[in-house]
Amino acid sequence: MALLWGNIGAGMASLMFIYTIFKDHIPRSLSTYLEKYAKKLVRFFSPYIEITFHEFNGESYNGRSEVFTAIQTYLSTKASSRASRFKAVLMMKSKSLMLSMDDYEEVPDVFNGVKVWWVLEAKVLQARNRGYNQDSMEKRYFKLSFHKRYRELIAGSYIDHVMKEGKAVTVKNRQRKLYSNNPCKDGYYWKAWSHVFFEHPATFDTLAMESKKKEEIMNDLKKFSEAKEYYAKIGKAWKRGYLLYGPPGTGKSTMIAAMANFLNYDVYDLELTTVKNNRELRNLLIETSSKSVIVIEDIDCSLDLTGQPSGGERIIVFTTNHVEKLDPALIRRGRMDKHIEMSYCGFESFKVLAKNYLDIDSHELFAEVGSLLAETNMTPADVAENIMPKSDEEDTESCLKNLIEALIEKAPKKAEEEARLKAEKEEKEKKKCAQDDTNAAGSMKENG
Numbered sequence: 001m002a003l004l005w006g007n008i009g010a011g012m013a014s015l016m017f018i019y020t021i022f023k024d025h026i027p028r029s030l031s032t033y034l035e036k037y038a039k040k041l042v043r044f045f046s047p048y049i050e051i052t053f054h055e056f057n058g059e060s061y062n063g064r065s066e067v068f069t070a071i072q073t074y075l076s077t078k079a080s081s082r083a084s085r086f087k088a089v090l091m092m093k094s095k096s097l098m099l100s101m102d103d104y105e106e107v108p109d110v111f112n113g114v115k116v117w118w119v120l121e122a123k124v125l126q127a128r129n130r131g132y133n134q135d136s137m138e139k140r141y142f143k144l145s146f147h148k149r150y151r152e153l154i155a156g157s158y159i160d161h162v163m164k165e166g167k168a169v170t171v172k173n174r175q176r177k178l179y180s181n182n183p184c185k186d187g188y189y190w191k192a193w194s195h196v197f198f199e200h201p202a203t204f205d206t207l208a209m210e211s212k213k214k215e216e217i218m219n220d221l222k223k224f225s226e227a228k229e230y231y232a233k234i235g236k237a238w239k240r241g242y243l244l245y246g247p248p249g250t251g252k253s254t255m256i257a258a259m260a261n262f263l264n265y266d267v268y269d270l271e272l273t274t275v276k277n278n279r280e281l282r283n284l285l286i287e288t289s290s291k292s293v294i295v296i297e298d299i300d301c302s303l304d305l306t307g308q309p310s311g312g313e314r315i316i317v318f319t320t321n322h323v324e325k326l327d328p329a330l331i332r333r334g335r336m337d338k339h340i341e342m343s344y345c346g347f348e349s350f351k352v353l354a355k356n357y358l359d360i361d362s363h364e365l366f367a368e369v370g371s372l373l374a375e376t377n378m379t380p381a382d383v384a385e386n387i388m389p390k391s392d393e394e395d396t397e398s399c400l401k402n403l404i405e406a407l408i409e410k411a412p413k414k415a416e417e418e419a420r421l422k423a424e425k426e427e428k429e430k431k432k433c434a435q436d437d438t439n440a441a442g443s444m445k446e447n448g
């Protein structure tokens with residue numbers, strides 16, 4: 001079969017060669033006719049199939065095909081490693097540069113062991129003569145070639161795969177937004193949310209927290225983001241509520257930024273003090289988009305926060321400094337699926353901060369810092385503030401010494417705080433015992 005195709009190929013090549021030599025001597029109408037039929041002939045004998053995807057087909061509001069865009073994005077991830085000529089394309093929505101294959105550059109791809117080839121081609125169409133303007137127009141398209149044998153695999157799963165991957169890369173590269181509920185005007189209409197670009201550097205790597213706890217949260221988020229089918233199956237809205245609680249400066253807001261960066265979600269910062277009633281709250285939630293983290297900081301209000309935002313893929317994060325004061329109905333699991341305590345800085349968290357701020361993994365003063373942290377309640381925010389170099393003269397050692405000094409100064413306060421808490425607890429128990437005694441005496445009287 002290969003030999004036969006080889007012979008046909010060689011024959012066709014010879015014909016094309018002869019045709020090229022005599023092309024100039026053949027009348028134009030005849031040459032167009034010959035070219036058309038020669039192409040048909042090649043296609044008839046070729047064991048390969050070609051599919052084209054045009055750039056403009058009127059499919060979207062600006063006429064640009066979404067399929068073409070997804071293919072282009074998908075191929076940009078392949079082209080960087082395989083094609084030798086690139087073209088840098090500025091992605092308008094993400095403001096980032098994307099390397100894309102140059103025109104007529106062939107990019108091979110392999111799917112389930114099957115090889116396919118992509119090439120970006122262009123047809124130049126002569127524009128109609130408009131008097132002063134006689135520009136020609138270029139129509140670009142991607143051409144996908146593969147062996148006939150794999151028609152079903154390619155038309156079925158491969159194209160689907162390209163679309164999915166392409167769209168996922170677009171989501172990853174997009175410029176994310178931080179929304180706040182300050183109404184703003186968009187043309188004639190008022191929009192409930194206004195936004196700025198979301199650019200927060202926090203990641204789980206730089207978050208000061210025990211690694212085991214971090215890992216657990218990351219796994220939880222990942223599982224959520226991949227659970228579309230699961231939520232559909234159980235008939236629940238694809239959302240998950242987190243409650244972050246702990247004293248000021250323990251990293252609740254930092255954690256929210258790390259979560260959004262980890263998932264590549266937008267952030268909606270919902271300021272409840274300006275929301276008048278439940279109806280307004282519902283409307284705000286309805287207008288949030290998918291793939292977002294809705295943040296409600298310092299919850300201590302009477303609004304109904306248990307409503308379900310419409311659609312899917314939303315994380316709702318509540319924060320509070322006083323978990324003990326929250327209405328139990330609000331924090332019931334199911335509404336806030338996961339409770340995360342953000343605590344004072346321990347040694348493991350300190351090591352993350354030392355890496356972030358001083359770029360060190362170890363130091364001879366670490367042992368002293370560790371034992372002082374064990375007996376002192378200092379927030380990661382305060383630890384960060386103390387180890388941050390304040391001038392060019394301050395070296396690593398002096399930064400760590402600043403922290404040690406601050407810890408020594410704070411240490412008695414922890415002892416005082418603990419003594420106060422212990423006294424409060426004892427007082428409560430005493431009162432409870434006294435109350436029990438009174439109740440017991442009362443019921444004896446009634447019975448007797």
Ligand SMILES: Nc1ncnc2c1ncn2[C@@H]1O[C@H](COP(=O)(O)OP(=O)(O)OP(=O)(O)O)[C@@H](O)[C@H]1O
Nearest residue numbers: 206207208247248249250251252253254380381384
């Ligand atoms: N766990 C942490 N990991 C890394 N940096 C932290 C952490 N906690 C605090 N910080 C640092 O301290 C600053 C303040 O922390 P953050 O705003 O996240 O605290 P918070 O718990 O949200 O406080 P509040 O209750 O006052 O809102 C942050 O900008 C960050 O630099």
Ligand SMILES: [Mg+2]
Nearest residue numbers: 252253254297
């Ligand atoms: Mg905060």
